[in-house]
Amino acid sequence: MTPLIIQDEKGLYCPAGDFYVDPWRPVERAVITHAHGDHAYSGHQAYFCTRLSSPIIQQRLGKLERLKALEYGEPIEFGPVRVSLHPAGHILGSAQVRIESKDGVWVVSGDYKRTFDPSCNPFEVVPCDTLITETTFGLPIYKWQPGEKVAQDILAWWETNRLAGKACVLFCYALGKAQRILAELAKLTDRPVYLHGAIASLIPPYEAAGIRMLPTIPVSEMDKNHSYAGELILAPPSAFKSPWLRRFDPYETGFASGWMRVRGAKRRRGYDRGFVLSDHADWSELLQTIEETGAHRVYATHGNSDTLVRYLNERGLEASALKTQYEGEQEE
Amino acid sequence: MKAFTTLYEKLDMTTSTNAKVLAMVNYFATVPPQDAAWALYFLTGRRLKRLISSRMLREWALEMTGMPKWLYEDAYEAVGDTAETIALLLDGGRTTDEAETILLSEWMMQRILPLQNMTEREQYDAVTRWWKMLDMREMFTLNKLLTGALRVGVSQNLVVRAIAEIAEQPTAVIAHRLMGNWEPTEAFFIQLISPEAEVSDISRPYPFFLASPLEQPLETLGNPADWLVEWKWDGIRSQLIRRGQETHLWSRGEDLVTDRFPEISDHAALLPDGTVLDGEILAFQNEKPLPFAVLQRRIGRKKLTKSILEEAPVAFLAYDLLEFNHEDWREKPLEQRRRQMEQLVHQLGGPFRVSPAVQVQSWEQATVLREESRERNVEGFMLKRLDSTYQAGRKRGTWWKWKIDPYTVDAVLIYAQAGSGRRANLFTDYTFAVIHEGQLVPIAKAYSGLSDKEIQRLDNWIRRHTLDKYGPVRVVEPCHVFELAFEGIAQSSRHKAGLALRFPRILRWREDKTKDEADTLENLHQLLNNHIAIREGA
Ligand SMILES: [Zn+2]
Ligand SMILES: [Zn+2]
Numbered sequence A: 001m002t003p004l005i006i007q008d009e010k011g012l013y014c015p016a017g018d019f020y021v022d023p024w025r026p027v028e029r030a031v032i033t034h035a036h037g038d039h040a041y042s043g044h045q046a047y048f049c050t051r052l053s054s055p056i057i058q059q060r061l062g063k064l065e066r067l068k069a070l071e072y073g074e075p076i077e078f079g080p081v082r083v084s085l086h087p088a089g090h091i092l093g094s095a096q097v098r099i100e101s102k103d104g105v106w107v108v109s110g111d112y113k114r115t116f117d118p119s120c121n122p123f124e125v126v127p128c129d130t131l132i133t134e135t136t137f138g139l140p141i142y143k144w145q146p147g148e149k150v151a152q153d154i155l156a157w158w159e160t161n162r163l164a165g166k167a168c169v170l171f172c173y174a175l176g177k178a179q180r181i182l183a184e185l186a187k188l189t190d191r192p193v194y195l196h197g198a199i200a201s202l203i204p205p206y207e208a209a210g211i212r213m214l215p216t217i218p219v220s221e222m223d224k225n226h227s228y229a230g231e232l233i234l235a236p237p238s239a240f241k242s243p244w245l246r247r248f249d250p251y252e253t254g255f256a257s258g259w260m261r262v263r264g265a266k267r268r269r270g271y272d273r274g275f276v277l278s279d280h281a282d283w284s285e286l287l288q289t290i291e292e293t294g295a296h297r298v299y300a301t302h303g304n305s306d307t308l309v310r311y312l313n314e315r316g317l318e319a320s321a322l323k324t325q326y327e328g329e330q331e332e
Numbered sequence B: 001m002k003a004f005t006t007l008y009e010k011l012d013m014t015t016s017t018n019a020k021v022l023a024m025v026n027y028f029a030t031v032p033p034q035d036a037a038w039a040l041y042f043l044t045g046r047r048l049k050r051l052i053s054s055r056m057l058r059e060w061a062l063e064m065t066g067m068p069k070w071l072y073e074d075a076y077e078a079v080g081d082t083a084e085t086i087a088l089l090l091d092g093g094r095t096t097d098e099a100e101t102i103l104l105s106e107w108m109m110q111r112i113l114p115l116q117n118m119t120e121r122e123q124y125d126a127v128t129r130w131w132k133m134l135d136m137r138e139m140f141t142l143n144k145l146l147t148g149a150l151r152v153g154v155s156q157n158l159v160v161r162a163i164a165e166i167a168e169q170p171t172a173v174i175a176h177r178l179m180g181n182w183e184p185t186e187a188f189f190i191q192l193i194s195p196e197a198e199v200s201d202i203s204r205p206y207p208f209f210l211a212s213p214l215e216q217p218l219e220t221l222g223n224p225a226d227w228l229v230e231w232k233w234d235g236i237r238s239q240l241i242r243r244g245q246e247t248h249l250w251s252r253g254e255d256l257v258t259d260r261f262p263e264i265s266d267h268a269a270l271l272p273d274g275t276v277l278d279g280e281i282l283a284f285q286n287e288k289p290l291p292f293a294v295l296q297r298r299i300g301r302k303k304l305t306k307s308i309l310e311e312a313p314v315a316f317l318a319y320d321l322l323e324f325n326h327e328d329w330r331e332k333p334l335e336q337r338r339r340q341m342e343q344l345v346h347q348l349g350g351p352f353r354v355s356p357a358v359q360v361q362s363w364e365q366a367t368v369l370r371e372e373s374r375e376r377n378v379e380g381f382m383l384k385r386l387d388s389t390y391q392a393g394r395k396r397g398t399w400w401k402w403k404i405d406p407y408t409v410d411a412v413l414i415y416a417q418a419g420s421g422r423r424a425n426l427f428t429d430y431t432f433a434v435i436h437e438g439q440l441v442p443i444a445k446a447y448s449g450l451s452d453k454e455i456q457r458l459d460n461w462i463r464r465h466t467l468d469k470y471g472p473v474r475v476v477e478p479c480h481v482f483e484l485a486f487e488g489i490a491q492s493s494r495h496k497a498g499l500a501l502r503f504p505r506i507l508r509w510r511e512d513k514t515k516d517e518a519d520t521l522e523n524l525h526q527l528l529n530n531h532i533a534i535r536e537g538a
Helices: A053-061 A147-163 A177-185 A204-208 A243-248 A263-269 A283-293 A305-314 B002-013 B017-030 B033-043 B054-065 B069-079 B082-090 B104-117 B120-131 B136-146 B156-167 B171-177 B186-192 B262-270 B292-300 B306-311 B334-348 B363-370 B452-464 B521-537
Strands: A006-008 A011-014 A019-021 A029-031 A046-050 A067-070 A076-078 A081-087 A095-101 A104-108 A130-134 A167-171 A193-195 A216-218 A232-235 A251-256 A273-275 A297-301 A318-321 B227-233 B236-243 B246-251 B275-285 B314-324 B352-354 B378-385 B399-403 B407-418 B427-436 B439-446 B466-470 B473-476 B481-486 B488-491 B499-502 B505-509
Touching: A046 A053, A046 A081, A053 A067, A053 A204, A130 A283, A147 A167, A147 A177, A147 A251, A147 A273, A167 A243, A177 A193, A177 A232, A232 A243, A263 B002, A297 A305, A305 A318, A305 B069, B002 B017, B002 B033, B002 B136, B017 B033, B017 B156, B033 B104, B033 B156, B033 B186, B054 B069, B054 B082, B054 B120, B069 B082, B082 B136, B104 B120, B104 B136, B120 B136, B156 B171, B171 B186, B227 B334, B227 B399, B236 B262, B236 B314, B246 B262, B262 B314, B262 B334, B262 B352, B275 B292, B275 B334, B292 B306, B314 B334, B334 B352, B363 B378, B407 B439, B407 B452, B407 B521, B427 B452, B427 B481, B427 B521, B439 B481, B439 B499, B439 B521, B452 B466, B452 B473, B481 B499, B488 B521, B499 B521
Parallel strands: A019 A029, A029 A046, A046 A067, A104 A130, A130 A297, A167 A232, A167 A251, A193 A216, A193 A232, A251 A273, A297 A318, B314 B352
Antiparallel strands: A006 A011, A011 A019, A076 A081, A081 A095, A095 A104, B227 B378, B236 B246, B236 B275, B275 B314, B378 B399, B407 B427, B407 B473, B407 B481, B427 B439, B466 B473, B481 B505, B488 B499
16 A cells, blocks of 8 residues: 655655645645644745634745635545645644545644643544654653643742742743733733734734733833833743843743753753743653554654654554654744 | 752752842741751752662662653653653652641651661652652652752852841851751751850861952952962861860861871870861872872772871871860961961971961062972962951952962853764764853863763764754754863954963863853953963063
8 A cells, every 4th residue: 555645855745645744845735734934834836724824824934825725624635635634732723634545544743732722723633544643742751731730830920020020031932832821821810911023923813813812012012111020021932041131120031841841951941930831742642642543553753753653663553753854842 | 848849949940149048048937947957958968878779769660650661761861860750750640649748857757767777668668659649849859869869059158148047147157057067957957046156066167268269460469468378289178176185177078087087186186175277188298298189099998098098198287277275266367377376286296287388579479489389289379368367158358269270161062073083973072152242152172071971971962952064063052061171361363252272171061050151251351361461460
């Protein structure tokens, strides 16, 4: 039986349907799982993505002439194969790609998580024969708390600094993580949050999708001498240690990422506080997903794929690693 | 355990000394004295004998979870610490909250210390039961306590400051009360923070007065005649106490070393009662110091045989007198203390010597003389103001150590390249940078200084954290800090940094430091300027 997906130098390729999933070099037809930079590259001739992803992808890559936006579950035919997109629970509009031919069903998970996230559609289990799964956090040391619990910790940190007259600068990935934090916090408080420009520009697509978040104010709209004592500011990790931070003095820094789970990683980066919050699946979510899809063959991409592959092999599953260019949360 | 764990995390996470002191003050003010005593025990760097080995802990975790060993190893590789790996792996397995209210002191006295008298099976049952009672963070603390590896990122000075604040006592009083041997008991802590002077313990040493490295030009010190110049000995800084017809010899690390140096302790019986000397223990022969390595032979041995005593003869070079006739002399000027000390030591003889005053007429002359340091097996000069009192801890202003090299700098690893020969497959050639206006500026390449194990670990890390490749050069995530030693510093227009280091080498991997704690280019330029100033002065 010929495989439905193979990997070549441009990305994950479906020969039967002649299209790529999240290719990293320019191709003719690209199905894009979500708008993160390591999945949505520019230069393809035609794009296929979810309706919710489409505005974000075009905001990042510029207006795309040939883009087809699909509803979750809406099928589209590529020759003899039928393709549909299903919620991945990673960020707004993120999708798994289901590919069906007469030989069976393959699913490319894209980035996903099972932990609840009020800022996107929850992950949907898509039964399949072969699953290509991400493994950014493919080690049993990774275990996530509910986002709500992390939001409580963030709020407590904010409170403490508020009493001390200090600002809190929380670094987080600009697309997905920032909005998730704003949505989680909206359940606990109604205080406004200040935003770095890179995050502020990614708020409208979430608002348009009806996601309830805390009110936000771009820092760029404030006076140079505005006092941020007691305020919370969200900024992308690239702003850490930059002169842009001076205006918030005195302040403490925090970082929200799955990598904050390990002390060494926390200490190396030099933030005052680490909040363990990830938009990727942890170890048990990976295993749960593989089991629930019923896949009897698994390919692993991103990060610690070797560990998961060996673990699955020892449990009698056919599994191997795919070397892709995806970066997971690396860029954070 | 919860409160202590939170304190530990706070100290671990912040680099602000004020925040550290505040965290300790809050902790000590809210926990019962018996817990405060144990916390203090760990904060001042005291450690329990290792009760359980890391290997044992790992075996037990594997046995309890049924996890394959290779999977544990993969996890360990990403974490790099047994106590933490186990805590992360077992996280979420808490079945009872009965441990919520157990105090740190109860953990220590009723649970952890009694492990010593248990069989391995009983230990396994106890430890695996505790794991099910604790959350991840507390499990980490427990594992660290069990393996005797709890290291807290806080200096003795800060601990003293925090206690002094609670006790509303001067730091010097607290520092003194914390010296020497004490047991982590409720009574001890209450005594420590009490307003009344405690019953004196005859073995208790005074806090050592530590000199600061001289960074400014010598000329700023003023007239050389106001200063005592001594060689900086490369031995063991010690305090010799003769009280109540007993002798106690303390090292600066607050270890009692009386038995390690019987010829010194025995001869000290000739001192008048109520005398305390500050000095240096050296391997010493023919009125000359021997290299520190000779002294090390002596320290390393469990038993002191006759041949060891002969191979590594020692002397006590006295340089200060802290107590005389049972009277605290620390507030008297150095000149007076020294005169009395010289008299005592000359009468005493035996292995006792006076650390000689080096006569210099000018700083220029001192600079020239200092060049003899290496030949003399000394580390440079000590400069002490003749009117200085004997203070506690490291206080700047009156005591300076003017060391010969190496100079050191804390720098960040930015590039790596494969080595050659035996290490052709490993990344062993490193480029380091310091901070300049928020950017990293390369300052040196260094090849040697790490152990094989460290090289392996770093190599592994480099492979997984390469940001970019230029030919054979890997650009790595800038986060690891290394202490580099170098022999000299010179201006250089060829280098972006504007200076070049002579013979840079890696002294050690500063895993306790983050990138922002690395030195700045300004630090180096200042050093360069001083270097020039000193040379021009000579
Ligand atoms: Zn993503
Ligand atoms: Zn990704």
